[in-house]
Structure formats: structure tokens, C-alpha cells
Amino acid sequence: MTNISKAGLFAIAILYFITRWLLSWKNSKLTEAIGDREGQLEGPLVHRFIGIEKTLSGKTTDVTFHYVQSLNTDGECVVFLHGFMDTWKLWHHSLEFLADRYHVIAFDLKGCGQSSMNYPQRLFPEINDPGGDYSIALQAEEIMTAITALGIKKFNLVTLDLGTIIGDLLAGQYSDAIIRYIRCQQPLVGHFRSSIPQGQFLRRKQGAKLLTTLLESDASSLVRILYGKTGWSVLDRQMKRTKYQMCDRLLDSAVKEASHPFKTGPKQGKLGTFTCAWAGLYQHNQDYQQFISNNIEAYKQYSFPVILLQGIHDIAMPRDRFDGTTGMAFKFVRNVGREKILSRPFYADGRGLGDGYEPWGDLIPNCTKPLPVEAFFPKSPFIQLKFMDTGHFIPIEAPEEFTAVLNEVLSQPLTTRNQSQSRYSEGI
Numbered sequence: 001m002t003n004i005s006k007a008g009l010f011a012i013a014i015l016y017f018i019t020r021w022l023l024s025w026k027n028s029k030l031t032e033a034i035g036d037r038e039g040q041l042e043g044p045l046v047h048r049f050i051g052i053e054k055t056l057s058g059k060t061t062d063v064t065f066h067y068v069q070s071l072n073t074d075g076e077c078v079v080f081l082h083g084f085m086d087t088w089k090l091w092h093h094s095l096e097f098l099a100d101r102y103h104v105i106a107f108d109l110k111g112c113g114q115s116s117m118n119y120p121q122r123l124f125p126e127i128n129d130p131g132g133d134y135s136i137a138l139q140a141e142e143i144m145t146a147i148t149a150l151g152i153k154k155f156n157l158v159t160l161d162l163g164t165i166i167g168d169l170l171a172g173q174y175s176d177a178i179i180r181y182i183r184c185q186q187p188l189v190g191h192f193r194s195s196i197p198q199g200q201f202l203r204r205k206q207g208a209k210l211l212t213t214l215l216e217s218d219a220s221s222l223v224r225i226l227y228g229k230t231g232w233s234v235l236d237r238q239m240k241r242t243k244y245q246m247c248d249r250l251l252d253s254a255v256k257e258a259s260h261p262f263k264t265g266p267k268q269g270k271l272g273t274f275t276c277a278w279a280g281l282y283q284h285n286q287d288y289q290q291f292i293s294n295n296i297e298a299y300k301q302y303s304f305p306v307i308l309l310q311g312i313h314d315i316a317m318p319r320d321r322f323d324g325t326t327g328m329a330f331k332f333v334r335n336v337g338r339e340k341i342l343s344r345p346f347y348a349d350g351r352g353l354g355d356g357y358e359p360w361g362d363l364i365p366n367c368t369k370p371l372p373v374e375a376f377f378p379k380s381p382f383i384q385l386k387f388m389d390t391g392h393f394i395p396i397e398a399p400e401e402f403t404a405v406l407n408e409v410l411s412q413p414l415t416t417r418n419q420s421q422s423r424y425s426e427g428i
Helices: 006-024 088-098 136-149 162-173 197-202 205-215 220-227 233-238 248-257 272-286 288-299 399-411
Strands: 045-054 060-070 077-081 103-107 155-160 178-184 306-311 326-335 338-347 383-388 423-426
Touching: 006 205, 006 220, 006 233, 045 136, 060 088, 060 136, 077 088, 077 162, 088 103, 088 155, 088 248, 088 399, 103 136, 136 162, 136 288, 155 162, 162 178, 162 288, 178 399, 205 220, 220 248, 306 399, 383 399
Parallel strands: 077 103, 077 155, 155 178, 178 306, 306 383, 383 423
Antiparallel strands: 045 060, 060 103, 326 338
16 A cells, blocks of 8 residues: 555544543543652662752752653663653663662652653643743753752663753763663754654644643553554554554553543643643754754764664654665745744755755754764764664664663673774664
8 A cells, every 4th residue: 555645644543532522422431649659669679759940050840750760779770761752661661670789760740650740831821830840951950959958969861752852961071971882763953854744733822732732631642542552544554653463561551651530720621741841842943053063063962872773664763864875864944934943864975955955054064964973972972873673663663672782781891992992783
């Protein structure tokens, strides 16, 4: 069957969300309130919460992070940050395996899982929630403030997807605190392009609010699309982000962790994860060029080993976005009086340029072709790009293989740049 265009798939996905929204009227169920699991044990892990009202730089906020950590707090620390529509559960297998030898900590990001549901300031300015700034830079600072408050001075950082977007800036701003960075499932530059259908939708405040209204009624709708379990063949075939269809147990777990509601305010009782996570992407999309510029500058500060892990079957992140054959091109257009930047990949031979698109603009002067991975990290002593036979959700699609890679990386002695050359390998 012929593949449908991205715009067509997005339209079908919206229809699916509307269908689930209508069905949700018959089935409404909330989960336990924040704080119910404080101190609760889960195997070798314990559930904790920490509130942050002032960041390390003195910025006012109001966020409560839920996290799990190992009972063993004496070993080298490893901090985990999950992706969009995930929670700490993404790392469960690795956490249990490493918990006896490392001090492992896995956060729920702000607005996700059991962390606080802050009203996004850009979508709900009338609420004036002090913790409602979802800018990537502030989220990185809030996480680092929590880590510092726990008394941790040095740690390994493991991230995926949205967690990587946040982790990239965190690692640049606080490079002295990072031992190693295991960076999963995110291109080095500009994955979230404003030219894709959902990007255009999220650039508009009312569009973002409308989409969250559909999504927050049913926590399973977007997860089912990402996992390929909608029952709509075209969506399961062309929009799933996994290599294989995920099992019901993993789906049920993901849905449960994504079903925590707002406790107060105009959205009381509504599922908060969608509103908050989409708000982060909305704000990220508004600050698109600044975001890319911040990333490039952050990479220059990395003075620690960087390992990039990428699942090769993630349809939104093709393999050639990571092996040096593609880059980004930019085009300036006007949109209701405001300047908007569109972007798209270009290849080493120049394909993808033209029609007003120019490579990199002022972000990397005089650059007319994609850069190899190691060029982004001039101070890093060791860089490795490793492809894995999975889709987007590496830690739960291949938990044993991912944990083995993670364990190997954490066990390797640290090197200096003159002791090691950057290297690349494929597979595991």
C-alpha cells in the first residue's frame, strides 16, 4: 500500500484522537495523588519527591520532582532523564540491574508522571504559575538544582528524546559535574522542525491548547500511536516509533504513569502530562533558532566521554541523520508579520538546498556541508556513535542489550583526548 504523506497521517492521527476523546466520556479514571508513594519501595528502588522553589542561579520556580533512587547511595551516581510520553519506568530494567553497584536516580520530568503538573505560562498566562516556564534551559537548571540538593557533585548522565534535549544544555552548563554522557535517541541539531505538520500546529497557541484538549482526555491515545497499538492499520504501519509492536504490559504501564491529573485550577481532574509535555514542545518550537544555537554552544563545553545510542528503526529519526551524511538547511519566511524559520535536512552532496534554503545560516559560519559527529565535541576525550537494532524506545525494546551497553560504558576507565580517538560502531 502506498505511504500517505506526513500531512495526511497527521490528519488521520487527529481523527483517531477525536475518536478516543469521544470514547473517553464513558471511561474516566484518575490515579493516586502526588506524594502517595513517598518512601515506598519497589525492589531495590525507593520513591522520593523533592521540591524546588529557587534554582541555582536564583530564579524563582515551584516544581516538585518525583524520582526513584537505589537504596545503595554509596556508588558512583548515574542520573536518568526520560523522553516525551515516558516516565522513570522507561529505565526500570537498567535501574534494577545497576542498583547494587551504582547510586541510580531516575526523575520524572516536570509535568510528567508523578512530578508536579505546572500550568504552562505561555498557554495559561492567567494562572501565573511560577513553575510554568517550560523553556529547555530552565528545565535543565531545575533538574540540576534538584541533583545538587541531593548532595550529588559528580554523576553520569543517561538521557533519551526530550530528556536528551534537556540533558544537552544541562551537560554544557554544568560540564564539571558530568562524568560520562550516554545520549540516546536525539539528533545533534534541530530534530523538532517547525516545517512538520505538528510543528506548524504547535506554533499557534490555540492549536497547542486544542491538541492538548484532545490528548488529555485519554492517556492511551498517543502512547498507542507511538507503540503501534491503535488498531488502525495505517497508523500502526506508518506512525509507530518501535521496531515491533509493544506488549500490553508495557502499554498498560506507560498509560498508568501518564495518567496523573491536575489537582487544582481550571484543568482539575484533567490528565496533566499532555498539557505540560506539549507546552514544553510549544515553547521549544517558539524558541527554535535560539535552541539550536544553545545546543551548538553547549557541545563545545563537553569535556567528558560522549556516547550516542540510536535505534535504527525509529521512523522520525532516520539513521542517516547521525552518521555525518545529513545536516540542516534554513529558510526565512514571513508569517502574520512574524519571522519564522523553516528547516529540512540536506545531504553531503548538496541535495536539499535551494529554493531559499541555506545551510546553517549564522549558526556555523562558512559551513556548507554536514559535519561529522566528533566536530561538535572539540573538548570531549571520547566520542562513540552506536546504532542499535530497535526503534525509538531502546531501554524497553531491548532492555538486556541496552543495559549491557550501559554497564560496559560505565565500567570503562575515563580517558583523555590524547589517549583515545573518537570511534564509531554499529550494532551492539
